[in-house]
Amino acid sequence: MTLHLINKSPAKSSALNECLSVLEASNNSSSAILLIEDAVYSALKHPANMALHEKIKKLASPCYLLKEDLLMRGLHAELVEGFTIVDYAGFVQLSLDFKKVQSWS
Amino acid sequence: MTLKNILIIIRQAPYSSLLPAAALDVLLTAAAFEQPITLLFMGEGVQHLLSAQNSTGSGMKNISKALPSLELYEVDQVFMEKDALANRKLENEKLVLQVESLSLNQIADAIEKADQVFNF
Numbered sequence: 253m254t255l256h257l258i259n260k261s262p263a264k265s266s267a268l269n270e271c272l273s274v275l276e277a278s279n280n281s282s283s284a285i286l287l288i289e290d291a292v293y294s295a296l297k298h299p300a301n302m303a304l305h306e307k308i309k310k311l312a313s314p315c316y317l318l319k320e321d322l323l324m325r326g327l328h329a330e331l332v333e334g335f336t337i338v339d340y341a342g343f344v345q346l347s348l349d350f351k352k353v354q355s356w357s
Numbered sequence: 358m359t360l361k362n363i364l365i366i367i368r369q370a371p372y373s374s375l376l377p378a379a380a381l382d383v384l385l386t387a388a389a390f391e392q393p394i395t396l397l398f399m400g401e402g403v404q405h406l407l408s409a410q411n412s413t414g415s416g417m418k419n420i421s422k423a424l425p426s427l428e429l430y431e432v433d434q435v436f437m438e439k440d441a442l443a444n445r446k447l448e449n450e451k452l453v454l455q456v457e458s459l460s461l462n463q464i465a466d467a468i469e470k471a472d473q474v475f476n477f
Contacts, residue, residue: 253469254468254469254474266368266400266401267368270368270399270400273461274461274464274465274468275465276461277460277461277462277464277465278461278462278465278466278469279462279465279466280465280469283469352471352472352473352474354468354474354475354476355476356368356476357368357369357376357476357477
């Protein structure tokens with residue numbers, strides 16, 4: 253029951269990849285990932301993101317994107333499927349719904 | 358005082374940023390308050406365990422020097438990600454501290470069991 257927060261671009265940081273590796277190996281699917289700030293670039297249909305998208309597609313846990321950070325960066329059209337978009341209110345609700353929140357720096 | 362199970366994960370390589378040193382500060386602070394602490398080196402973070410490090414002249418803190426004395430602070434739960442050294446062809450290197458390995462599945466469990474996770 254952990255909400256995993258990631259805020260770095262996948263081009264700069266292995267945080268999302270490492271987080272996915274742990275969640276893939278986990279026995280329970282009651283966790284979720286929320287991508288904020290530059291981590292929203294992970295949802296772009298860029299060839300470099302393909303391996304990440306494959307992992308996310310197979311994952312039982314949901315993967316959320318923060319709407320405000322997407323809009324700020326002008327990203328809305330070219331996102332791959334498999335993500336759920338939440339706004340700040342949704343972010344607050346998620347942090348209440350999960351037992352704990354951990355940020356992958 | 359309520360005890361909290363604290364898990365500190367170090368994933369950044371040595372000398373890459375100030376984060377690993379900050380992780381050690383968090384660890385020692387929590388240890389001073391006698392909180393049960395688990396320390397885990399994951400990914401590039403396993404390189405903190407290499408004993409051949411020498412930061413003399415760099416002005417940067419070599420946190421590996423502090424690792425063997427963690428036991429004095431009653432921090433005896435120190436682990437590394439299984440295969441992380443082998444994946445880097447570092448499995449035969451001398452380490453500053455002998456630590457047990459955790460599989461990704463066990464790491465997922467450790468994250469779920471902790472009350473608080475600090476991920477550096």
